[in-house]
Amino acid sequence: MRILREGVAARLTKLSVFALAFLGFVIYPNVLYPDVFTKGLFVRFFIVSALIGFLWLLLLGKNSLPKRTPLVYAILAFFALLIISMFFSSSVYRSFWGEAQRMEGVLGMLHYGALFFIARAVFERKDWLTYFKLTAITVPPLVLYAVLQYASAALKMRIPFVLNAAGNPGSLFGNPAFFSMFLIFASGFSLLVYFMERGKWWRRFALFSLALAIATILWLGIRGELFGIVAGILVFWGLWSWWHGSKKARIGFVLGCGLLAIFAAGIFFLRASPAADYYPNVVRRIVNLPNESSFQTRLLSLQSSWRAFTDSPKTMLIGWGQEHFMTGYNKYYDPRHGTVEDAWFDRAHNKIADVAVTGGIVGLVTYLALFGILGWYLAHIAKRGGDSRKIVIACVALLVAYFAQNLAIFDLPQTYVNFFLLMAFLDWLWADGRTNGAPLAHPHSARRPDGSTLRVLVGALGTAALLVFIWYTVFIPLRQSERYLSYFKSHEGDKLYENWDTVFRPRNFTQYTLLDDIWRRLEGQNALRDPSFEPIVNRVTSEMRGILERDPADAQMALRLGSVYTNQGIGFESAGQPGEFYLAEGEKYIRTSIGLSPTRQETYYVLAFNFQGQKKKAEAIKTMEYAISLNPGTRKAQYYLAVNRALDGSPDELTEAVRALEEIRKGGWFTSFRSVEMNEVVRIYTAAGRSDLVSGLYEEFLERGYREKGVFVLLLRNLIEKRDADNVLRWAAALGKEYSEYGPAMNELIDLVKKGAWERLVQML
Numbered sequence: 001m002r003i004l005r006e007g008v009a010a011r012l013t014k015l016s017v018f019a020l021a022f023l024g025f026v027i028y029p030n031v032l033y034p035d036v037f038t039k040g041l042f043v044r045f046f047i048v049s050a051l052i053g054f055l056w057l058l059l060l061g062k063n064s065l066p067k068r069t070p071l072v073y074a075i076l077a078f079f080a081l082l083i084i085s086m087f088f089s090s091s092v093y094r095s096f097w098g099e100a101q102r103m104e105g106v107l108g109m110l111h112y113g114a115l116f117f118i119a120r121a122v123f124e125r126k127d128w129l130t131y132f133k134l135t136a137i138t139v140p141p142l143v144l145y146a147v148l149q150y151a152s153a154a155l156k157m158r159i160p161f162v163l164n165a166a167g168n169p170g171s172l173f174g175n176p177a178f179f180s181m182f183l184i185f186a187s188g189f190s191l192l193v194y195f196m197e198r199g200k201w202w203r204r205f206a207l208f209s210l211a212l213a214i215a216t217i218l219w220l221g222i223r224g225e226l227f228g229i230v231a232g233i234l235v236f237w238g239l240w241s242w243w244h245g246s247k248k249a250r251i252g253f254v255l256g257c258g259l260l261a262i263f264a265a266g267i268f269f270l271r272a273s274p275a276a277d278y279y280p281n282v283v284r285r286i287v288n289l290p291n292e293s294s295f296q297t298r299l300l301s302l303q304s305s306w307r308a309f310t311d312s313p314k315t316m317l318i319g320w321g322q323e324h325f326m327t328g329y330n331k332y333y334d335p336r337h338g339t340v341e342d343a344w345f346d347r348a349h350n351k352i353a354d355v356a357v358t359g360g361i362v363g364l365v366t367y368l369a370l371f372g373i374l375g376w377y378l379a380h381i382a383k384r385g386g387d388s389r390k391i392v393i394a395c396v397a398l399l400v401a402y403f404a405q406n407l408a409i410f411d412l413p414q415t416y417v418n419f420f421l422l423m424a425f426l427d428w429l430w431a432d433g434r435t436n437g438a439p440l441a442h443p444h445s446a447r448r449p450d451g452s453t454l455r456v457l458v459g460a461l462g463t464a465a466l467l468v469f470i471w472y473t474v475f476i477p478l479r480q481s482e483r484y485l486s487y488f489k490s491h492e493g494d495k496l497y498e499n500w501d502t503v504f505r506p507r508n509f510t511q512y513t514l515l516d517d518i519w520r521r522l523e524g525q526n527a528l529r530d531p532s533f534e535p536i537v538n539r540v541t542s543e544m545r546g547i548l549e550r551d552p553a554d555a556q557m558a559l560r561l562g563s564v565y566t567n568q569g570i571g572f573e574s575a576g577q578p579g580e581f582y583l584a585e586g587e588k589y590i591r592t593s594i595g596l597s598p599t600r601q602e603t604y605y606v607l608a609f610n611f612q613g614q615k616k617k618a619e620a621i622k623t624m625e626y627a628i629s630l631n632p633g634t635r636k637a638q639y640y641l642a643v644n645r646a647l648d649g650s651p652d653e654l655t656e657a658v659r660a661l662e663e664i665r666k667g668g669w670f671t672s673f674r675s676v677e678m679n680e681v682v683r684i685y686t687a688a689g690r691s692d693l694v695s696g697l698y699e700e701f702l703e704r705g706y707r708e709k710g711v712f713v714l715l716l717r718n719l720i721e722k723r724d725a726d727n728v729l730r731w732a733a734a735l736g737k738e739y740s741e742y743g744p745a746m747n748e749l750i751d752l753v754k755k756g757a758w759e760r761l762v763q764m765l
Helices: 002-025 037-059 070-087 092-097 106-122 125-155 176-196 200-220 223-244 247-269 274-278 281-287 293-309 313-318 325-331 351-382 387-405 413-431 453-489 494-498 500-504 511-524 531-550 555-574 580-596 601-613 617-630 635-646 651-666 675-687 691-703 709-721 725-738 740-755 758-764
Strands: none
Touching: 002 037, 002 106, 002 125, 002 413, 037 106, 037 413, 037 453, 070 092, 070 106, 070 313, 070 351, 070 413, 092 106, 106 413, 125 176, 125 200, 125 413, 176 200, 176 223, 176 387, 176 413, 200 223, 223 247, 223 281, 223 387, 247 281, 293 313, 293 325, 293 351, 313 351, 325 351, 325 555, 325 580, 351 387, 351 413, 387 413, 453 494, 453 500, 453 511, 494 500, 494 531, 500 511, 511 531, 511 555, 531 555, 555 580, 555 601, 580 601, 601 617, 601 635, 617 635, 635 651, 635 675, 651 675, 651 691, 675 691, 675 709, 691 709, 709 725, 709 758, 725 740, 740 758
């Protein structure tokens, strides 16, 4: 019976880890951020499942904890720093739990630490090879899905089983960058299969998966991952030439690198010549990198990261705390961001900068120490000669590619899982393993005495506790997000108020994401200014206040809460009801946000609107002029100044506002605006008697590939309110053709126009 129990525990542990190889297929479209959120929950579920099996293995004497190796000590130091910095952060709650999209709080990171220790203690050579094979197997179907996404977008047709068309597909990862991150590890693991496997079929399949993964990375053209894979290939080529090649091969590598450098320099210097017209798209994107908005924002983010890092001796030593990059970044926000985009960065988009800001010097040292020890391991393993060197070459190339790509992006579940497993594999290989045989004997194989009743009781209690943990950290968040989205998918948003507690209770790390979404929905529909929405808006503000109580340094949430109160106050004033309380509360929270992020122009936009609601137009204009002084090149700041001047303005002020808005439109900046901002544009155009400009926005948006549904609905509503049947029919047909997901709604709209059911149309929109 004891043998049977040990067998079940071992199978549960290993199968749970093997399941992580299929992370790429995990997607559940009935929740917010289905490409990322569900993957994080999947990882959490199977790591805890593996932990349950491993607990029983320990109690039953099948396994012991891993040997105390240099890497084990380094990982323990890394997690010790995470925990210490958490207690010195502005919000222990946020630092511990993280947020729903990436689940990168201390708790989430501890899952990856547990994965390292479990795999290190349980896996042998055949298990490592099995995991690498399973990862390689996932490459072809995931790439095929990406190809179908691209075909669906290119042909403008719906393909069965393809959830969304995409001209730059991300497969089931949702984002091409996230997909490429996975493919880098998949290519490295495929190479390990080729070197570790003896069967011809598997070796050929591994080469196929390797080639397919690299080709897909090149096709997607995400520059950070391109940099990573090219760096990995060059390292592989160089090491292979040095250890397994002849003198001619080594000379060939040096000459090849030289020619590649000359070729790259030539392409770069000719980027402005007519020859550049013939560059492939991926090459064109690379040579134009310095002019790309994403590159500029990354540079600005690095500068803000440095200022946040040097904020105080405490932040330099142990950082702002896990999940608190945004806290430091907001304090030193560079207003030059507004020239490119008005984003709230919660990550540095550079792993080194991110670790430095959140963990300080100690955190950065413990993180880089992991790579240093892995390099030391690989140098020792290479001395064994033979097949060991081949595995070393593959692992060095993979680590270089991973480290290089992280200079332009952040980690996600798919990279954390594979990085911690790769570390466990190399720790096993250094301490116990051989490249072409069974593992060396170590204490794991020694059985302890038969299990006692106490051990069984401890195992049962531990299992029960971990199952409760899974319920509260996996299934309840999943159920809450699913229920929340179901009310909007079924067009029954009013039921959310009636069933509020089923979505927002118990409170957990998903609430931030849900509130972010409902805020966007209410704002996009102009519902925040509608007094009839007061009951649900009050619940939203109550939840927002709760988040600020747990994280008082959250500048973004403070600004959103101030915006909600401001819109409520303006709505009540417009309806002839008192709104002073809401406007006063709004100003209080906006000023709180300004105190946390004093150079962010967006905070002053909202403050100006608050002053307009309080009938303080002069102060509103003065506030906007100060916002513009932070960065005169920000077009959106010019827009808000025009809007503030037009509010209750004279005909001359309206004309001047239209002129300013037209200057912004000519620069293409309207396509970066949200529906609530476009609502003001339409209102000003209409008030100035320039409804012709409203109709002209459609064609421009379609040409630029603008996709925010709320804006198209807003513009259609404007045409419908004017009973402009010809333009409604024209643009409804164009939208239905351009965006297949809008097709059924546009067909229904066209039928109603032809029937003259204008009132029904307004209700429908």
